[in-house]
Amino acid sequence: MLDKNGIAKRIAQEVKDGYYVNLGIGIPTLVANFVRDDIEVEFQSENGILGMGPFPFEGEEDPDLINAGKQTITALPGASYFDSAMSFGMIRGQHVDLTILGAMEVAENGDIANWKIPGKMVKGMGGAMDLVASAENIIVAMMHTNRAGESKLLKKCSLPLTGVGCVTKIVTNLAVIEVTQKGFKLLERAPGVSVEEIQNATEGTLIIDGEIPEMKL
Amino acid sequence: MINKTVQNVTEALEGVHDGMTFMLGGFGLSGIPENAISELVRLNLKKLTCISNNAGVDDFGLGLLLQKKQIDKMISSYVGENAEFERQMLSGELEVELTPQGTLAAKCQAAQQGFPAIYTPAGYGTEVAMGKETREFNGKMYVLEEAYKADFAFVKAWKGDKAGNLIFKGTARNFNPVMCGAATITVAEVEELVEPGELDPNQIHIPGIFVQRIFQGKDYEKRIEQRTVRQKESL
Numbered sequence: 001m002l003d004k005n006g007i008a009k010r011i012a013q014e015v016k017d018g019y020y021v022n023l024g025i026g027i028p029t030l031v032a033n034f035v036r037d038d039i040e041v042e043f044q045s046e047n048g049i050l051g052m053g054p055f056p057f058e059g060e061e062d063p064d065l066i067n068a069g070k071q072t073i074t075a076l077p078g079a080s081y082f083d084s085a086m087s088f089g090m091i092r093g094q095h096v097d098l099t100i101l102g103a104m105e106v107a108e109n110g111d112i113a114n115w116k117i118p119g120k121m122v123k124g125m126g127g128a129m130d131l132v133a134s135a136e137n138i139i140v141a142m143m144h145t146n147r148a149g150e151s152k153l154l155k156k157c158s159l160p161l162t163g164v165g166c167v168t169k170i171v172t173n174l175a176v177i178e179v180t181q182k183g184f185k186l187l188e189r190a191p192g193v194s195v196e197e198i199q200n201a202t203e204g205t206l207i208i209d210g211e212i213p214e215m216k217l
Numbered sequence: 218m219i220n221k222t223v224q225n226v227t228e229a230l231e232g233v234h235d236g237m238t239f240m241l242g243g244f245g246l247s248g249i250p251e252n253a254i255s256e257l258v259r260l261n262l263k264k265l266t267c268i269s270n271n272a273g274v275d276d277f278g279l280g281l282l283l284q285k286k287q288i289d290k291m292i293s294s295y296v297g298e299n300a301e302f303e304r305q306m307l308s309g310e311l312e313v314e315l316t317p318q319g320t321l322a323a324k325c326q327a328a329q330q331g332f333p334a335i336y337t338p339a340g341y342g343t344e345v346a347m348g349k350e351t352r353e354f355n356g357k358m359y360v361l362e363e364a365y366k367a368d369f370a371f372v373k374a375w376k377g378d379k380a381g382n383l384i385f386k387g388t389a390r391n392f393n394p395v396m397c398g399a400a401t402i403t404v405a406e407v408e409e410l411v412e413p414g415e416l417d418p419n420q421i422h423i424p425g426i427f428v429q430r431i432f433q434g435k436d437y438e439k440r441i442e443q444r445t446v447r448q449k450e451s452l
Contacts, residue, residue, distance in 0.1 A: 047391050048390055055445045055446050057446060057447060057448075058448070061444055061445075063247060063389070063440065066442070067388075070246070072441060072443065073445075075387075081390055083385075083391060083392070085326040085394075088319025088322055092319060111342075119307070122306060122307070123297030124293060124315045125318070126294050127318040129320075129339045130319030130320065134339070161343045163341075163343065164343070
């Protein structure tokens with residue numbers, strides 16, 4: 001079974017040379033730490049930067065330089081700044097190659113819910129609805145089950161949707177799963193996790209086709 | 218040169234009154250019009266509608282207006298950092314219209330550029346699209362979103378000249394440029410106000426035509442919401 005860093009490490013393998021990548025808040029942010037250093041990738045943050053670098057050294061924080069999680073960051077050589085309309089122009093215009101974000105629920109048809117628990121958590125969708133409505137390559141990073149132990153991979157989302165039929169891949173602490181027209185297709189198992197354990201933690205239709213290899217990390 | 222300079226924040230906010238709709242630039246606490254917000258608190262205007270990506274934190278930014286119950290309605294994309302906001306929203310004291318971030322930017326920009334509405338794929342199939350016109354283009358569904366209407370836009374820039382030309386810094390740019398000219402009156406506050414000719418016309422982000430009033434801001438706190446650093450590795 002993977003921890004959050006393990007999930008990020010596995011997702012980092014999906015990041016290819018020449019990609020512009022948007023990372024959501026939470027586990028997705030960690031992905032940047034594991035991208036191979038022999039490929040060229042630029043990270044976009046939707047508040048207005050391409051070419052986002054690591055956190056600044058202490059004493060070098062700049063209030064005019066933050067990411068979408070409002071954390072202080074740095075800009076790498078070749079970076080650019082832009083306004084919010086242009087930022088979402090990049091996203092809506094499908095110029096961003098890969099979007100990685102967290103979720104509360106994903107349905108077997110690719111629907112995603114990650115912005116609202118009615119009556120409880122109402123923080124807003126931020127840029128998530130724009131991202132999932134436009135991106136062609138969306139990977140969800142999340143734990144396979146919620147704190148109550150219930151599956152987050154469902155036949156149908158129970159929470160208000162963020163987007164419909166948009167998720168292409170899911171990486172959890174248990175598995176790598178592709179969203180297909182017939183349901184969740186199991187691609188890889190996390191180290192030490194059996195197909196049966198994944199099946200038991202998945203409420204939606206899980207397609208198991210032949211031998212399922214263990215992830216290589 | 219058409220001079221847009223006003224002497225101070227009081228002059229800059231002349232004409233504001235209860236019940237108005239304001240746009241306020243900024244993302245989190247970065248690039249917010251601190252001087253205009255302080256003046257709105259001082260004036261104690263009520264029944265305001267505020268269009269702003271976020272709602273500040275409990276004791277800074279728009280949170281200061283929320284504390285004094287000056288805002289009746291917020292239009293934002295993300296409000297997670299403000300406990301008082303969440304309390305007022307869940308209790309029904311505050312009306313909240315949550316809007317996808319890119320749609321928020323587009324609705325401001327549409328107002329700036331004279332489009333009555335735009336089509337966006339964001340929110341299609343979700344509760345955000347409920348009651349709104351939808352339409353298919355090239356096999357994909359889009360939601361019709363109308364341009365915002367606002368009385369004042371309050372923006373913050375790094376540098377500006379007396380003609381109202383603006384240059385922003387880093388990610389403090391965010392929503393500020395798209396709100397310029399999107400309201401009846403745009404008020405720009407700047408960290409550094411210079412004479413015409415001192416800014417390179419090649420580097421201007423927003424031409425002065427979109428700005429009605431500009432003033433030299435003061436006492437910027439520029440608070441950091443999430444201070445994240447890395448340690449210098451010892452060699």
